Amino acid sequence: MKRYLPFIIVALVGLLAVGGGAFLYRAKRSANPTPKISKTETLPSGESIHALGPADAAVTLEEFGDFQCPPCGMLSEPINQLQKQYNLRVIYREFPLSNHAHAREAAFAAEAAGRQGRFWQMHDLLYREQAVWSKSTDARALFNAYAGMLQLDLGRFRKDMDSSDVQQQVENDQQRGAVIGVKTTPTIFLNNEVVPPKQINPDELPGMVEAAVKKAKPSS
């Protein structure tokens, strides 16, 4: 028996490592069962947008956000939850404010990640890590690191961040915001109706969304 003992121990540890790794992998995947598919859609007008949720959803939530704005960061996760809960269509528009030093670069980073199908992952990461990169003297290095963590093609990411296409996309979103009267962030529209700024907070927004859903589907 002693002769076989080392083989048994090594085989058990090998199985445990592979099995444990597989279990952990599945647990991590099931904790996030619907990985966000970054949809960059082109509207009939030729405009491209970042949207989550079905195109025919009863309620569309359109947010004009700035990745360096703290209230936008506080709303990021609640909006994700509301999207799942009510199957909303969520559209994110870039609206970097000039008083935020790294906001514009962060918007470029999100757009560059979007070019590789990871806009929403970068969106979530930028908001989650907002407190860190906002204070950094070299935010660009951190954006590159985030891209690496998201397993993006780094060379392409760097190139896209500096490309005129990405910068134009941000410009277009800002222009659209300016045309419809957006002045600050976050500005949220529910089915094209602006949500009063006082109600744009994690406590009151769910009520506003629920009311919009009820209004859109009065029978249910």
Added chain:
Amino acid sequence: MKSREDQSRRSAMGRSRIQTIFYSAAALISLVGLAEATYLTVVFLSGETAVCGGSPDCFQVLGSSYTKIGGIPVSGLGALAYFSAFAFATFAGFGYGHARRFFAWTVIAMFGMTLWLLFVQAFRLHAFCRYCLFSAALVFLLTGLLVARPVAETEKS
């Protein structure tokens, strides 16, 4: 004559005990490393980003291009190396002579790789990741055991 035989048997038993202790310690350290490297591999494969918990240095290291070699995650290679070290240490502890040599070569390779990764963190990325430092500490411990082993064996014999 008989007492000399007894002395030699006792000496062999002592050597065998110290070897068992040495390789058991090495196997335990390798197990800890295997757990850490497996965790990092899973994190890499699942694309989870929360693992850095707001540490910019961690992001800079784990998000760098040095985390992959030919598309294979370095943490995966680390898991394989720790598993090999564990297996060889276990076999060596049970008296398999060749396993000692394989264990030594594995630890030397891991030590070399650790030095390279520390160099990358210090001079290329200018950032240190706590997971990598922990793994480096484990490899240094294994190397320390490897270096100390002949001394302990010679002293006993």
